[in-house]
Amino acid sequence: MHCSQTIVITGVTRGLGRALTEKFADLGHVVAGCGRDENRLSELRDKPGSPHSFQSVDVLNGPAVGNWAKFVLKQYGTPDFLINNAAIINKNNSLWKVPEEEFSKVIDSGLKGTANVLRAFLPAMINVGRGIIINFSSGAGRIGFPQIAPYCAAKWGIEGLTKALAQELPRGMAVIPLSPGPVNTEMLQSTMGEKTATNYHSPKEWVERAAPFILNLTPADTGKSLSVY
Numbered sequence: 001m002h003c004s005q006t007i008v009i010t011g012v013t014r015g016l017g018r019a020l021t022e023k024f025a026d027l028g029h030v031v032a033g034c035g036r037d038e039n040r041l042s043e044l045r046d047k048p049g050s051p052h053s054f055q056s057v058d059v060l061n062g063p064a065v066g067n068w069a070k071f072v073l074k075q076y077g078t079p080d081f082l083i084n085n086a087a088i089i090n091k092n093n094s095l096w097k098v099p100e101e102e103f104s105k106v107i108d109s110g111l112k113g114t115a116n117v118l119r120a121f122l123p124a125m126i127n128v129g130r131g132i133i134i135n136f137s138s139g140a141g142r143i144g145f146p147q148i149a150p151y152c153a154a155k156w157g158i159e160g161l162t163k164a165l166a167q168e169l170p171r172g173m174a175v176i177p178l179s180p181g182p183v184n185t186e187m188l189q190s191t192m193g194e195k196t197a198t199n200y201h202s203p204k205e206w207v208e209r210a211a212p213f214i215l216n217l218t219p220a221d222t223g224k225s226l227s228v229y
């Protein structure tokens with residue numbers, strides 16, 4: 001068993017972020033999470049509850065992310081792990097039929113949202129020269145899938161951003177683009193359909209492998225495109 005780690009996660013209200021949050025809390029780690037769905041945030045404030053914290057933050061809102069980071073850093077100190085999990089996918093559609101606004105939202109949530117979180121937390125983490133950052137990528141960030149071109153573009157962007165950042169961070173820190181593989185969440189159901197999505201692991205099954213995998217990442221892994229299925 002690891003000693004208690006402080007773990008910041010975006011997108012904790014459902015899917016992989018929620019499953020990781022519940023697993024990390026069960027393992028005795030402390031989670032500071034964010035999302036937008038107030039009802040689900042309130043469930044998390046009941047269980048696992050304190051000493052964890054769950055705040056309503058839209059990662060697209062830079063000033064709100066900045067305030068959240070100030071609160072987290074003051075309350076818990078610099079995180080051991082920072083997990084950029086929040087993202088959205090476009091409704092299945094050929095690229096030329098995806099409305100401009102939807103295209104922007106997919107790119108912004110995945111890429112600019114991650115950059116906002118990094119901008120807010122990195123100075124403190126670099127200051128102590130410690131911490132592992134995980135940016136959620138996807139198979140869609142390594143090959144192309146039809147009908148989800150905006151999402152592929154966002155995830156290829158995550159891979160590039162992460163590999164560039166890996167060369168900027170001091171030794172002792174790491175930033176890793178991590179693909180979770182297909183897991184039966186609302187996001188997978190949106191692109192594959194609910195029936196096909198049931199062929200894949202549930203978030204609760206996936207997290208049994210993913211949580212220890214993440215906790216075992218080290219500075220030697222920085223910049224590597226990794227996957228946990």
Ligand SMILES: NC(=O)c1ccc[n+]([C@@H]2O[C@H](COP(=O)([O-])OP(=O)(O)OC[C@H]3O[C@@H](n4cnc5c(N)ncnc54)[C@H](OP(=O)(O)O)[C@@H]3O)[C@@H](O)[C@H]2O)c1
Pocket residue numbers: 010011012013014015016017018034035036037038057058059060084085086087088109113136137138139179180181182183184185186187188
């Ligand atoms: N499931 C898969 O098969 C799969 C495969 C490859 C990669 N991934 C990646 O894994 C990560 C998690 O995916 P998932 O399947 O768990 O998706 P999901 O079920 O749709 O959950 C997405 C989470 O992100 C949050 N979120 C979205 N936009 C946000 C914003 N602007 N600000 C704050 N939170 C936001 C959502 O919460 P709110 O709505 O409450 O804000 C929700 O908690 C994503 O990065 C995804 O691209 C998933």
